Amino acid sequence: MEQELSKDNLAGRKDVIIINRRSFFGALLAIGSAGMGAILAVPVLRYVLYPIYAKASGIAWADVGDLSEFAEISAPVRKTITFAQLDGWRQVESAQSVYVNRTSGGEFEVLSAICPHLGCSVSWQKNADDFLCPCHGSIFSPDGKLVKGPAPRGMDPLPHRVKNGKLQVRFEFFREDVPNREVVS
Numbered sequence: 001m002e003q004e005l006s007k008d009n010l011a012g013r014k015d016v017i018i019i020n021r022r023s024f025f026g027a028l029l030a031i032g033s034a035g036m037g038a039i040l041a042v043p044v045l046r047y048v049l050y051p052i053y054a055k056a057s058g059i060a061w062a063d064v065g066d067l068s069e070f071a072e073i074s075a076p077v078r079k080t081i082t083f084a085q086l087d088g089w090r091q092v093e094s095a096q097s098v099y100v101n102r103t104s105g106g107e108f109e110v111l112s113a114i115c116p117h118l119g120c121s122v123s124w125q126k127n128a129d130d131f132l133c134p135c136h137g138s139i140f141s142p143d144g145k146l147v148k149g150p151a152p153r154g155m156d157p158l159p160h161r162v163k164n165g166k167l168q169v170r171f172e173f174f175r176e177d178v179p180n181r182e183v184v185s
Contacts, residue, residue, distance in 0.1 A: 061170050062168060064160070064167040065100075066167075070100055075101070076124050076131075078097055078098075078099055078113065079097070080096070080098075081095070081098060083096075083171055096113070097121065098110050099111045099144075109143065110157065110169045111155045111157055112158055112172075112174070114174075116177070117176065118136065120133050121134075133149065137149050138151035140155050141154075144156075144157065172184075
């Protein structure tokens with residue numbers, strides 16, 4: 001005698017799955033919801049993780065001044081430059097001081113006014129003919145070399161160029177309190 005398959009006979013078996021209209025639409029709804037969640041999660045994850053994977057944009061060249069301003073300088077001249085830097089989601093406008101000097105060969109030299117010891121602002125001492133860090137007493141020669149003090153190295157030179165009659169500089173930040181120059185950004 002042939003057994004008839006009914007719901008009661010199938011309920012006891014583990015290898016048979018009963019699919020009715022309600023379970024089919026439930027599975028379809030679950031798959032659709034998971035797909036929509038994945039589609040919506042991709043832009044959200046990209047937005048959240050963007051600053052981690054984005055590189056900070058390099059700082060563009062900033063004008064220091066016309067060449068005529070530096071034609072007859074005999075001591076370092078302090079100038080303030082402004083530049084924009086894109087970091088993650090935000091663009092930061094920053095102002096930093098630099099010192100412009102001429103080497104013995106007449107070439108321009110641009111030094112960062114940030115002390116390499118702990119980041120204080122170095123000032124030019126006209127009467128002593130040297131740079132002085134007011135925080136911990138480091139002294140630097142007019143060309144930025146370390147004379148004495150706790151600073152581990154001399155003042156940091158910055159990349160510069162002359163373009164269209166203007167002196168331009170690309171400001172860089174260096175790691176503090178290390179003997180070698182390490183560009184941070």
